[in-house]
Amino acid sequence: MAMAEEKKLLITLESGEAEQPFRWSAGIYGSRFLTELRDNKRFVGIRCPKCGKVYVPPRRVCGPCFVELSELVPVSDEGEIVTYTVVSFGFVDPATGKQKPVPYGYAVIKLDGADTYLLHYVDETDPAKIRVGARVKAVFEEERTGSMLDIKHFELLER
Amino acid sequence: MEPVAIVGVGMTEMRRERKADGYADLVYEATRKALDDAGMEIGEVDNVVTVSNDFFDGRTISSMAVQDACGSYDKNVSTVEGDGTFGAAYGLMRILSGSFGTTLVCVHHKGSESRMPLITNAMFDPIYERFLGIEAITSSALQARAYMDKYGITEEQCALVSVKNHRNAFKNPFAQLPLELTVEEVMASPYIADPIKLLDCCPISDGASAVILASEERARKLDVKPVWVKGVAYCSDAYHLGDRDLSDVRALEEAARKAYAMAGIGDPARKVDLVELYDAFTYMELMWLEGLGFCARGEGGKLAASGDTAADGRLPVNASGGCLSGNPVLVAGLNRIIECALQVRGDAGERQVDGVKTAVAHGINGPCGQSHCVWVLGGEK
Amino acid sequence: MTKQRSSRPDVNGKELINEAVRMALDDAGMTRKDIDAVVIGNMDHFEGINYVDTWSVDGSGALMKPIMKLTTGGTTGSTIAMAAYYHVASGLFDRVLAIGWEKNSESDTTGAIITAFDPFWDRPIFAGAVAGLALEATQYMHLTGATEEDAAYVAVRERKHALNNPYAHLHMNLTIEDVMKSPYLSWPVKMGDMCPRTDGACALVFASEDVAEDFPQKPAWFLGVANRHLWAYTSDPYVNQAIENGWWFPAMEWSAKELYDKVGITDPLEQIDVAELYLPYSFAGLRYMESLGFCGRGEGPALVRSGAFDMGGKCPVNPSGGVMSSNAIGATGLIRVAECVWQIQGRAGDRQVPEVKVALATGFGGCFWSDIMLLGADKPEKVRG
Numbered sequence: 002m003a004m005a006e007e008k009k010l011l012i013t014l015e016s017g018e019a020e021q022p023f024r025w026s027a028g029i030y031g032s033r034f035l036t037e038l039r040d041n042k043r044f045v046g047i048r049c050p051k052c053g054k055v056y057v058p059p060r061r062v063c064g065p066c067f068v069e070l071s072e073l074v075p076v077s078d079e080g081e082i083v084t085y086t087v088v089s090f091g092f093v094d095p096a097t098g099k100q101k102p103v104p105y106g107y108a109v110i111k112l113d114g115a116d117t118y119l120l121h122y123v124d125e126t127d128p129a130k131i132r133v134g135a136r137v138k139a140v141f142e143e144e145r146t147g148s149m150l151d152i153k154h155f156e157l158l159e160r
Numbered sequence: 161m162e163p164v165a166i167v168g169v170g171m172t173e174m175r176r177e178r179k180a181d182g183y184a185d186l187v188y189e190a191t192r193k194a195l196d197d198a199g200m201e202i203g204e205v206d207n208v209v210t211v212s213n214d215f216f217d218g219r220t221i222s223s224m225a226v227q228d229a230c231g232s233y234d235k236n237v238s239t240v241e242g243d244g245t246f247g248a249a250y251g252l253m254r255i256l257s258g259s260f261g262t263t264l265v266c267v268h269h270k271g272s273e274s275r276m277p278l279i280t281n282a283m284f285d286p287i288y289e290r291f292l293g294i295e296a297i298t299s300s301a302l303q304a305r306a307y308m309d310k311y312g313i314t315e316e317q318c319a320l321v322s323v324k325n326h327r328n329a330f331k332n333p334f335a336q337l338p339l340e341l342t343v344e345e346v347m348a349s350p351y352i353a354d355p356i357k358l359l360d361c362c363p364i365s366d367g368a369s370a371v372i373l374a375s376e377e378r379a380r381k382l383d384v385k386p387v388w389v390k391g392v393a394y395c396s397d398a399y400h401l402g403d404r405d406l407s408d409v410r411a412l413e414e415a416a417r418k419a420y421a422m423a424g425i426g427d428p429a430r431k432v433d434l435v436e437l438y439d440a441f442t443y444m445e446l447m448w449l450e451g452l453g454f455c456a457r458g459e460g461g462k463l464a465a466s467g468d469t470a471a472d473g474r475l476p477v478n479a480s481g482g483c484l485s486g487n488p489v490l491v492a493g494l495n496r497i498i499e500c501a502l503q504v505r506g507d508a509g510e511r512q513v514d515g516v517k518t519a520v521a522h523g524i525n526g527p528c529g530q531s532h533c534v535w536v537l538g539g540e541k
Numbered sequence: 542m543t544k545q546r547s548s549r550p551d552v553n554g555k556e557l558i559n560e561a562v563r564m565a566l567d568d569a570g571m572t573r574k575d576i577d578a579v580v581i582g583n584m585d586h587f588e589g590i591n592y593v594d595t596w597s598v599d600g601s602g603a604l605m606k607p608i609m610k611l612t613t614g615g616t617t618g619s620t621i622a623m624a625a626y627y628h629v630a631s632g633l634f635d636r637v638l639a640i641g642w643e644k645n646s647e648s649d650t651t652g653a654i655i656t657a658f659d660p661f662w663d664r665p666i667f668a669g670a671v672a673g674l675a676l677e678a679t680q681y682m683h684l685t686g687a688t689e690e691d692a693a694y695v696a697v698r699e700r701k702h703a704l705n706n707p708y709a710h711l712h713m714n715l716t717i718e719d720v721m722k723s724p725y726l727s728w729p730v731k732m733g734d735m736c737p738r739t740d741g742a743c744a745l746v747f748a749s750e751d752v753a754e755d756f757p758q759k760p761a762w763f764l765g766v767a768n769r770h771l772w773a774y775t776s777d778p779y780v781n782q783a784i785e786n787g788w789w790f791p792a793m794e795w796s797a798k799e800l801y802d803k804v805g806i807t808d809p810l811e812q813i814d815v816a817e818l819y820l821p822y823s824f825a826g827l828r829y830m831e832s833l834g835f836c837g838r839g840e841g842p843a844l845v846r847s848g849a850f851d852m853g854g855k856c857p858v859n860p861s862g863g864v865m866s867s868n869a870i871g872a873t874g875l876i877r878v879a880e881c882v883w884q885i886q887g888r889a890g891d892r893q894v895p896e897v898k899v900a901l902a903t904g905f906g907g908c909f910w911s912d913i914m915l916l917g918a919d920k921p922e923k924v925r926g
């Protein structure tokens with residue numbers, strides 16, 4: 002079928018702005034992590050009693066050891082870039098339903114004292130100016146609500 | 161079918177809101193309990209089947225979130241979307257294939273995190289039906305009316321199910337809603353969607369559960385009372401409500417026929433000692449009892465009124481309190497299997513029924529019990 | 542298998558499914574009545590349909606039959622294949638219909654993929670599959686010195702192969718320069734490096750040993766299956782790639798090792814005749830060759846550029862054009878298996894590889910999850926499930 006004819010004959014139904022609202026639980030340790038971000042601009046992780054790995058953000062179970070975790074430990078707000086990209090394609094942000102502004106830099110970040118990584122923005126949109134291993138530091142929003150977006154981005158300490 | 165046994169079970173308490181726990185946390189709790197029940201370490205689990213629903217969880221591939229919690233690290237793992245009875249059926253197949261000696265099946269649901277009518281509305285066709293606002297309760301009301309009118313089933317007969325199951329729940333520490341009710345109180349509760357009243361409905365619940373299945377060889381190595389899987393079958397009817405006779409239970413009859421044949425059961429009414437079925441609404445208990453062959457079509461109301469289905473009756477039905485007393489969707493089906501397993505083992509605590517040798521568990525998928533899964537469990541191999 | 546297209550507004554989801562089902566039944570000389578059970582999969586949020594198993598009954602043919610739904614993200618199609626395998630291997634069913642499908646045109650794919658990730662930690666920042674893969678590509682280039690041109694070679698190869706496949710969505714004769722000049726989507730990943738979004742469905746009939754010889758087509762036999770779905774959080778896979786135990790891509794490396802050990806593959810490049818791999822973007826065609834044991838770490842680019850995986854090479858990869866030429870996500874993993882079946886049967890038309898005895902099919906998705914299967918022309922003594 003030709004495009005024009007197709008458009009004339011075939012009906013599609015737009016779901017519009019319909020959405021399914023949810024209220025997810027962060028859990029005990031997730032709540033502590035977000036509270037620390039919000040109230041104290043600090044990061045906490047959780048240490049596995051068996052393998053010693055420090056999970057950031059904290060989770061309840063170490064998958065490989067299959068034991069429950071409970072020992073919260075402080076983690077630095079500085080770290081280094083494990084890998085990075087600069088996003089330049091437009092897409093609809095499911096949280097807002099709006100087109101997300103591009104470009105922006107983002108990276109997998111290893112905070113000092115953590116064994117797992119965080120995903121977050123970096124304040125640089127030229128990939129040539131970012132490198133694996135570059136040092137970064139968290140920059141916080143003035144108004145904080147207890148969300149990962151309380152971190153504005155990670156600032157590149159070396160360019 | 162080669163012998164396969166249930167060797168471990170674990171349930172969280174069903175509650176209206178488990179705010180401190182994400183669903184991965186609930187899965188860990190249930191998985192731990194099942195392992196402890198079986199006296200197993202996670203390393204003895206050969207493979208894992210997780211059960212979830214992306215809509216209820218508000219998350220695409222929501223099973224990803226439970227990979228740590230279910231202990232699937234470095235194991236073969238897969239995910240069934242649907243009721244726990246179906247997930248367990250897949251777990252069973254993986255053992256029967258000869259590839260695995262044990263399967264852990266876990267399932268979670270947090271009804272507190274979403275808006276149930278919007279989720280169950282999404283079961284319906286987006287072009288022709290969804291705009292009507294039809295969802296689980298309204299569609300079930302259509303089915304209840306079709307069934308009740310056809311066979312002269314009364315609202316009072318349905319109310320008896322509510323009274324019985326909520327009362328049974330007092331003896332089940334995992335149940336969410338033990339209630340001491342009278343038929344009059346159920347009848348006086350407000351209509352949600354005629355003929356369904358508030359006290360005809362299951363609650364919204366949070367919970368998780370897990371079972372461990374094992375081949376005969378592996379089951380024999382454990383210090384447990386194995387509960388043997390005698391028969392399992394499932395079957396789906398048509399999708400559009402208009403394509404079905406809603407008063408009909410032919411898909412359940414077909415699933416039950418196959419499951420009983422596997423189990424060598426000719427007359428279920430005589431051979432089965434206990435039933436745990438998916439009573440999301442009171443009328444369903446009557447309809448499903450017919451479909452499961454415990455009475456003739458249209459006789460469900462009389463069966464309910466006879467007292468036979470009471471916990472101390474001839475055929476106890478939902479001695480746990482059923483879904484009416486706690487309904488974490490998906491989990492609820494696996495909980496039916498777990499309750500049957502506990503009863504067969506004689507480990508059902510205060511809700512234990514004497515002399516349960518053979519028990520039938522039942523779960524559903526889709527609107528108005530479109531797809532049914534039937535399990536027959538027994539103490540003898 | 543339906544022809545893979547960017548959009549199929551002429552059919553609804555059930556009708557799309559039914560096209561593939563009817564083709565599979567016709568090919569097997571069967572009718573709906575002969576099917577004992579159905580397994581189906583897609584990703585719920587791409588079409589916004591809850592309980593696809595019961596919704597799809599009109600299209601799948603599962604009326605008054607057992608049907609079960611499985612969903613594991615990108616690996617959905619391969620998950621369906623494995624589930625159909627276990628259904629039959631259980632002895633409970635002799636003829637099982639496996640269906641994978643997706644109408645990606647019905648939603649914003651990236652938006653739906655973002656909702657796969659943790660609502661607290663990942664979702665606010667995550668930019669979907671493209672950016673997640675870009676992070677993998679950056680890390681791979683950092684570890685090995687691989688270049689964007691190396692990746693572009695894969696992008697060109699896959700599209701060239703697709704020219705032989707009438708079912709493929711993209712038919713593009715590209716050069717490395719074309720790919721290099723295409724705009725960045727998420728550095729270092731360019732438009733030319735990525736898979737498309739596709740509408741399509743695929744259906745396969747799985748049969749038990751007892752009845753497999755009753756069909757008009759010669760059967761392709763399952764030799765073995767394995768999988769690992771290791772992680773729960775977006776950033777977990779990068780941890781392993783960098784440091785843990787020296788495993789770069791443990792889910793794929795461990796599942797491949799398990800499968801090869803079970804089936805007796807010691808030299809994949811010599812023993813596997815054709816591979817249909819879930820390569821969602823070009824860099825995967827470098828790195829995953831290493832993870833699948835075709836070569837050592839960092840050796841992917843050189844082996845790829847030697848032509849070993851081109852048509853006419855030692856082990857042609859994706860004669861169909863692969864995922865980079867068609868990606869109806871829930872169907873994609875199953876299509877890999879279907880292509881292997883056609884290759885083994887000698888029915889792959891212009892994309893046929895000569896004398897295929899052993900074929901490899903993979904699925905990829907989630908947090909770098911891996912499904913892997915081997916199929917063969919000769920019936921094995923025992924399938925290693």
